[in-house]
Amino acid sequence: xxxxxxxxxxxxxxxxxxxxxxxxxxxxxxxxxxxxxxxxxxxxxxxxxxxxxxxxxxxxxxxxxxxxxxxxxxxxxxxxxxxxxxxxxxxxxxxxxxxxxxxxxxxxxxxxxxxxxxxxxxxxxxxxxxxxxxxxxxxxxxxxxxxxxxxxxxxxxxxxxxxxxxxxxxxxxxxxxxxxxxxxxxxxxxxxxxxxxxxxxxxxxxxxxxxxxxxxxxxxxxx
Amino acid sequence: xxxxxxxxxxxxxxxxxxxxxxxxxxxxxxxxxxxxxxxxxxxxxxxxxxxxxxxxxxxxxxxxxxxxxxxxxxxxxxxxxxxxxxxxxxxxxxxxxxxxxxxxxxxxxxxxxxxxxxxxxxxxxxxxxxxxxxxxxxxxxxxxxxxxxxxxxxxxxxxxxxxxxxxxxxxxxxxxxxxxxxxxxxxxxxxxxxxxxxxxxxxxxxxxxxxxxxxxxxxxxxx
Numbered sequence: 001x002x003x004x005x006x007x008x009x010x011x012x013x014x015x016x017x018x019x020x021x022x023x024x025x026x027x028x029x030x031x032x033x034x035x036x037x038x039x040x041x042x043x044x045x046x047x048x049x050x051x052x053x054x055x056x057x058x059x060x061x062x063x064x065x066x067x068x069x070x071x072x073x074x075x076x077x078x079x080x081x082x083x084x085x086x087x088x089x090x091x092x093x094x095x096x097x098x099x100x101x102x103x104x105x106x107x108x109x110x111x112x113x114x115x116x117x118x119x120x121x122x123x124x125x126x127x128x129x130x131x132x133x134x135x136x137x138x139x140x141x142x143x144x145x146x147x148x149x150x151x152x153x154x155x156x157x158x159x160x161x162x163x164x165x166x167x168x169x170x171x172x173x174x175x176x177x178x179x180x181x182x183x184x185x186x187x188x189x190x191x192x193x194x195x196x197x198x199x200x201x202x203x204x205x206x207x208x209x210x211x212x213x214x215x216x217x218x219x220x221x222x223x
Numbered sequence: 224x225x226x227x228x229x230x231x232x233x234x235x236x237x238x239x240x241x242x243x244x245x246x247x248x249x250x251x252x253x254x255x256x257x258x259x260x261x262x263x264x265x266x267x268x269x270x271x272x273x274x275x276x277x278x279x280x281x282x283x284x285x286x287x288x289x290x291x292x293x294x295x296x297x298x299x300x301x302x303x304x305x306x307x308x309x310x311x312x313x314x315x316x317x318x319x320x321x322x323x324x325x326x327x328x329x330x331x332x333x334x335x336x337x338x339x340x341x342x343x344x345x346x347x348x349x350x351x352x353x354x355x356x357x358x359x360x361x362x363x364x365x366x367x368x369x370x371x372x373x374x375x376x377x378x379x380x381x382x383x384x385x386x387x388x389x390x391x392x393x394x395x396x397x398x399x400x401x402x403x404x405x406x407x408x409x410x411x412x413x414x415x416x417x418x419x420x421x422x423x424x425x426x427x428x429x430x431x432x433x434x435x436x437x438x439x440x441x442x443x444x445x446x
Contacts (some may be wrong), residue, residue, distance in 0.1 A: 063377075063420040065384035068395055068412055075402060076409035080226075154287070161289035165388055172291055185299035193288045193296065200287040 006182055017174030018195050024088070024170065025160050028095035029153055035096065036103025043108055044133060054104065061101035066159050070094045074166045091163040098159065102152050110145035111137055143214040150207025154200050161196070171195060228410055234401045241397030242418070248315050248393060249380050255319025256379070257372065260326025261361065267327065268334050278327070285324035291385055293317055298389045314386040322379050329371035333364030366437045373430030377423045384419075394418070 039054045061069065074090035077083060085093075114137050122132045164173035175192035179185050231238075266278035285293065294317045301308065308316075337360060345355040365372075387396035398415045402408040 060416060060420050063381075063423045064416040065381045065395065065419055067384045067387070068398075068415050068419060071395075071399070071402075071408065072412035072416065076412045079407065080409035158287070158289035161291045162385070164291070172289065172295075175292065176295065179295070179299055185296065185303055189292055189296035189300065193284075193292050196289055196292060197284065197287045 004182055006178075006184075006187075010178060013174050013178065014171070014191060014195065017169065017171035018199065020168065021157075021160050021170040021172075021196075022199060024091055024095065024163065024168070025157050028092055028099055028160070029156060031092070031096035032099025032156075033103055035100035037107050039100065039104040040107030040111060041133070043104075044111055044137075045129070058101035058104045061098055062105070066094065066098055067162050067165060069098060070162060070166055087163070087167045090166060091160075091168050095156070095160060095163070099152070099156050102156075103149070106145045106148045106152065107141070109148075110141040113144050114140050143211075146207065146211040146214055150204060150211070153207065154203050157200055157203055158196065226410060226413075227407075228414065230405055230407055231401070231410060231414060234405070237401060238394065238397050238418075241392060241394040242422075244311075244391070245380065245383050245393040245395075248311065248318065248386065248391075249376065249383055251315045252318035252322055252379055252383075253376050255315065256322030256326045256375065257330075257365075259319060259323030260328075260330050260372075261365075263323060263327035264330035264334055264364075265356070267331050282324045282327055285321050290317070290321050290382055291388065293321055294385060294389060310386075310389050310391040314383070314389060314391050318379055318383060318386075321382070322375055325375045325378065326372060329368045329375060330364055332371065333366075333368035334360060336367060337363055369434040369437055370430060373427065373434070376430070377426055380423055380426065381419065 039058065042050050042054055070090060073094045074085055074087065077090075078085050118136055119132055122136045123129075127135070160170060161172040164170050164176065167173070171192055175188055179188045182188065263278045263281060266274045267282070269275050269278075294314070297317045298310070298313050301313065341359065341363070342355065345359050350359070383393060384395040386393055387399060390396075392400065395415065398411050402411040405411065
């Protein structure tokens with residue numbers, strides 16, 4: 001074996017992989033959040049056919065393995081729709097849709113967490129449905145949903161590791177490459193695991209910070 | 224661009240074999256993770272600080288590191304230290320350990336939810352600590368945590384698709400072979416999505432029934 005030893009460059013490789021993982025995680029979370037909230041709004045307005053469609057799609061996405069969804073987009077779409085799909089595109093589409101499905105559930109439950117009497121009072125004051133959503137429901141729903149959202153995002157960060165299977169050079173793929181070259185699985189996968197762990201902890205503490213900020217207005221200030 | 228599902232008919236038996244392997248692995252891993260989860264839940268509710276801290280560390284680590292990284296750690300790592308087991312056993316062990324972290328949380332919640340009056344009654348009746356735990360605390364905790372344990376199982380079925388990356392040909396692995404045999408990845412993976420969704424739906428139905436049956440005497444409190 002010529003290249004069987006670790007080199008200092010491996011650290012750069014690992015950090016590069018971490019960068020790809022975190023970057024894709026941020027992009028897909030953002031898209032997923034937007035799409036999921038949009039689906040929630042569709043349900044809030046009770047748009048007929050669209051509402052059932054959204055519920056169905058989110059059920060399918062929630063109840064099937066992300067790996068199969070990835071394969072469907074990466075191998076299935078090019079064969080069926082005759083389009084070119086790069087691994088990164090497939091990863092972005094799949095992870096965004098998957099995040100959206102879970103965000104949709106959180107959005108629906110946090111909209112429903114707000115008492116009907118508040119909505120009715122706002123309507124009596126002459127606010128439109130949009131104004132009710134924007135000024136009455138959204139601020140409270142955001143504070144309510146931040147806890148479950150943090151848990152979801154920590155989970156989605158780990159789900160990003162699956163994109164290594166279709167060839168995206170993320171942290172898990174770098175780990176596999178280093179493992180093949182050095183044949184030292186314990187060191188390589190421990191290092192990769194620690195990096196994922198630290199990233200998950202960072203997301204969790206950011207979520208806790210955001211929750212504290214959003215709940216500040218309703219927190220007990222003392223007498 | 225026609226969705227033609229009839230091409231799958233000759234491969235149904237082949238896919239069913241994979242589904243059977245998935246169920247087998249999940250059933251074994253469920254047993255493993257409930258046993259492990261029980262032990263860890265006991266450790267986490269223990270009054271000894273070090274034991275509970277150690278148990279928390281295990282849960283924290285295995286929940287925050289992606290399953291694929293854990294799986295590769297075991298699959299490539301175990302032969303390194305002279306343990307040669309096949310992919311199926313490795314997969315079941317990895318699923319059990321990862322599932323155990325989630326199961327322990329469910330069982331711990333069940334233990335903490337037990338009414339203090341029950342414990343006091345056991346103490347007054349002169350039962351030893353061990354008998355109180357094995358005969359009173361655990362049966363109640365397991366019974367009330369059937370539903371959360373069920374979602375652990377559903378997650379496990381979805382997670383088991385990742386076992387296809389270590390050459391274990393369960394449902395997803397078999398589907399991959401069928402997709403490359405027929406050149407129809409789109410049809411294969413669409414069907415696979417629906418099969419997984421149907422499978423998890425059936426499991427969740429079964430769990431609801433089991434939960435109701437086991438808790439029929441405290442129907443109004445639990446349901």
